[in-house]
Amino acid sequence: MTTLITGGLVVSATGSSLQDVLIDGERIVALLAPGSAIAASVQPEVTIDARGKYVIPGGIDAHTHMEMPFGGTFASDTFETGTRAAAWGGTTTIVDFVVQAHGQRVQDQVALWHEKAGGNCAVDYAFHQIIGDVNHESLKAMDELIGEGITSFKLFMAYPGVFLSSDGQILQAMQAGAANGGLIMMHAENGSAIDVLVQQALARGDTSPYFHGTSRPWQAEQEATHRAIMLADLTGAPLYVVHVSAKQALARIAEARNAGQNVFGETCPQYLYLSLEEQLGAPGFEGAKWVCSTPLRSRAEGHQDELWKYIRTGDVTTVSTDHCPFCMKDQKELGIGDFSKIPNGIGSVEHRMDLLFQGVVDGRISLERWVDVCCTTPARMFGLYGKKGVIAAGADADIVIYDPSGHTSIGVEATHHMNMDYSAWEGYEIDGHVDVVLSRGTVIKDGTGYIGSKSHGRFVKRSLSQNLI
Ligand code: URP
Ligand code: ZN
Ligand code: ZN
Numbered sequence: 001m002t003t004l005i006t007g008g009l010v011v012s013a014t015g016s017s018l019q020d021v022l023i024d025g026e027r028i029v030a031l032l033a034p035g036s037a038i039a040a041s042v043q044p045e046v047t048i049d050a051r052g053k054y055v056i057p058g059g060i061d062a063h064t065h066m067e068m069p070f071g072g073t074f075a076s077d078t079f080e081t082g083t084r085a086a087a088w089g090g091t092t093t094i095v096d097f098v099v100q101a102h103g104q105r106v107q108d109q110v111a112l113w114h115e116k117a118g119g120n121c122a123v124d125y126a127f128h129q130i131i132g133d134v135n136h137e138s139l140k141a142m143d144e145l146i147g148e149g150i151t152s153f154k155l156f157m158a159y160p161g162v163f164l165s166s167d168g169q170i171l172q173a174m175q176a177g178a179a180n181g182g183l184i185m186m187h188a189e190n191g192s193a194i195d196v197l198v199q200q201a202l203a204r205g206d207t208s209p210y211f212h213g214t215s216r217p218w219q220a221e222q223e224a225t226h227r228a229i230m231l232a233d234l235t236g237a238p239l240y241v242v243h244v245s246a247k248q249a250l251a252r253i254a255e256a257r258n259a260g261q262n263v264f265g266e267t268c269p270q271y272l273y274l275s276l277e278e279q280l281g282a283p284g285f286e287g288a289k290w291v292c293s294t295p296l297r298s299r300a301e302g303h304q305d306e307l308w309k310y311i312r313t314g315d316v317t318t319v320s321t322d323h324c325p326f327c328m329k330d331q332k333e334l335g336i337g338d339f340s341k342i343p344n345g346i347g348s349v350e351h352r353m354d355l356l357f358q359g360v361v362d363g364r365i366s367l368e369r370w371v372d373v374c375c376t377t378p379a380r381m382f383g384l385y386g387k388k389g390v391i392a393a394g395a396d397a398d399i400v401i402y403d404p405s406g407h408t409s410i411g412v413e414a415t416h417h418m419n420m421d422y423s424a425w426e427g428y429e430i431d432g433h434v435d436v437v438l439s440r441g442t443v444i445k446d447g448t449g450y451i452g453s454k455s456h457g458r459f460v461k462r463s464l465s466q467n468l469i
Pocket of ligand 2: 187242243293294
């Protein structure tokens with residue numbers, strides 16, 4: 001099947017130009033001067049008119065948790081529902097986290113994740129590995145996984161007794177990463193200090209969702225970020241700090257980067273738009289909708305504006321969602337009367353491309369930076385570049401046609417396809433719209449809606465990061 005996308009503005013991380021895109025089967029075969037394919041009598045089987053629209057690489061969401069076991073329940077999106085929602089929103093690759101908790105074997109968990117995802121994904125998928133139990137066997141598994149295309153490993157400085165690694169364990173895992181080329185990802189919050197603050201808040205009777213935020217202060221994030229950076233420096237391991245929400249933590253990341261260290265920061269749409277005061281502080285138990293860790297930060301302290309600034313400077317390397325949805329009913333409700341029992345997570349996999357495009361409309365980032373942080377740099381960061389993240393001959397034809405004159409109303413009734421009974425983004429209006437989505441040359445979403453299939457998505461083996469200094 002040959003497809004020609006004509007008349008659109010092809011936007012890449014480095015610039016934008018009017019070009020036609022020729023696709024043969026699953027791959028892009030050429031970028032052509034507008035109209036030249038027709039002039040040369042190329043006869044595509046399908047022609048897609050993209051005049052007045054942006055033609056961008058499919059989004060890569062490098063941080064999702066489909067069906068993740070957490071907080072006594074499971075994230076409510078399966079690979080089937082979550083990747084379908086991703087497709088609706090212009091994301092054509094997800095990188096999900098295989099979870100190894102205490103006492104579990106890494107390789108057993110990898111097999112379980114392949115079983116859960118295989119044959120159930122609307123878009124392509126890859127895996128990171130959570131190492132929740134750093135020991136001789138899991139360190140050995142880190143080496144094995146590199147050859148299996150799982151080339152990044154998440155460690156936790158938070159959640160004592162669940163996922164937290166001691167500094168010594170972190171050091172060992174970083175030494176393994178430095179030796180095998182894998183990328184160490186870090187949940188950087190001081191979990192032991194937070195646990196004390198949580199117990200003190202509950203003892204005072206401060207049990208509502210707002211106190212989830214105040215018991216995880218920015219100091220706990222900055223301290224852990226600093227510690228992770230120092231341990232990475234000591235071992236020579238590259239470090240990618242996930243879901244950064246505190247401006248002070250990002251300042252520390254920027255400082256390390258200025259010193260030439262391979263340190264990278266990820267943030268998420270919730271930290272750019274939402275706040276401690278407005279969302280976590282909503283009346284009654286409403287704030288539970290936005291309980292996630294790291295927490296939403298104070299708008300009065302100016303974290304949100306500062307994070308946008310760090311996207312512009314490049315110190316925020318990628319914007320992912322940390323998609324980890326839970327319904328209010330029976331899930332978030334587990335924490336009524338005790339915020340520490342609210343499962344942590346927000347669902348956004350469907351909305352990341354739109355929410356970040358709104359940053360373009362609002363003059364916060366350029367069109368090219370939008371594509372860079374949502375598509376191209378995630379590909380480079382996680383060993384997918386060339387195949388994914390770019391519109392170029394030879395790349396997979398993962399393409400989004402985005403309409404800057406379109407409109408998207410976000411809400412559980414209006415647009416939402418995630419398996420959640422609420423939207424963390426209810427009422428958000430976006431001055432743009434995902435029109436057409438192609439995954440490996442197949443149109444999976446068009447003007448009529450989602451037209452893909454759950455057997456379409458394939459596991460993608462990743463190379464080592466292509467983003468290191
Ligand atoms: O609240 C969050 N972030 N839930 C998902 C697990 C994690 O730490 O990324
Ligand atoms: Zn985390
Ligand atoms: Zn996460």
